[in-house]
Amino acid sequence: MKKNIIVILLLGVMLTLSCAFGQQIALLKYRGGGDWYGNPTSLPNLIAFCNKNLSMSLDQRPATVEVGSTDIFQYPFVHMTGHGNVVFSNEEAQNLRAYLLSGGFLHIDDNYGLNNFIRSQMKLVFPELDFVELPYSHPIFHQKYPFPNGLPKIHEHDGKPAQAFGLVWEGRLVCLFTFECDLGDGWEDTGVHHDSEATHQKALKMGANIIQYVFTN
Secondary structure, three states: OHHHHHHHHHHHHHHHHHHHHOOOOEEEEOEOOOOOOOOOOHHHHHHHHHHHHOOOOOOOOOEEEEOOOHHHHHOOEEEEEEOOOOEOOHHHHHHHHHHHHOOOEEEEEEOOOOHHHHHHHHHHHOOOOOOEEOOOOOHHHEOOOEOOOOOOOOOOOOOOOOEEEEEEEOOEEEEEEEEOOOHHHHHOOHHHHOOOHHHHHHHHHHHHHHHHHHHHO
């Protein structure tokens, strides 16, 4: 147990240093057959929006990091998307858990169909936690851009309301799961999904709120 605590503390130091000396966010690569690589223009567009409107200096090129790699500790924010199956090995689940406990943040964006697989896999990461729906009063909806009604609805999917779920460890939100929303599609170039500029901007503003929340909490 002591060894595990020491490892998490050391990895936390790595994460802190990476934030101090070079800010880069990452896309999560996972096994199972799901299209983790979907929405190729989404993160670059979100980064550009944050750099311009939040006066940030994020690296314009998002990294790609595997669930089980220790490289994950270099990135304060990791984004996950896809439509299909997700499989974490025990080692990958433990690595992701250590990352989140040491100060990292995971945003899971259901690109339509991910919900059926990711909940059971996150149970491997945090068997003691359940996803809880975030209230409209949560600070993530009240950063630079106010969203008084919570998560915006970007794409129809099953026509249900957009919902934001979180995993909370000792009072800290470590994982955000956006469902029936599809922020990542909204971040993409407008020509990809034929979104209106208003929808594109709404998605980017909510994404910027998430980034601002992660970097200031």
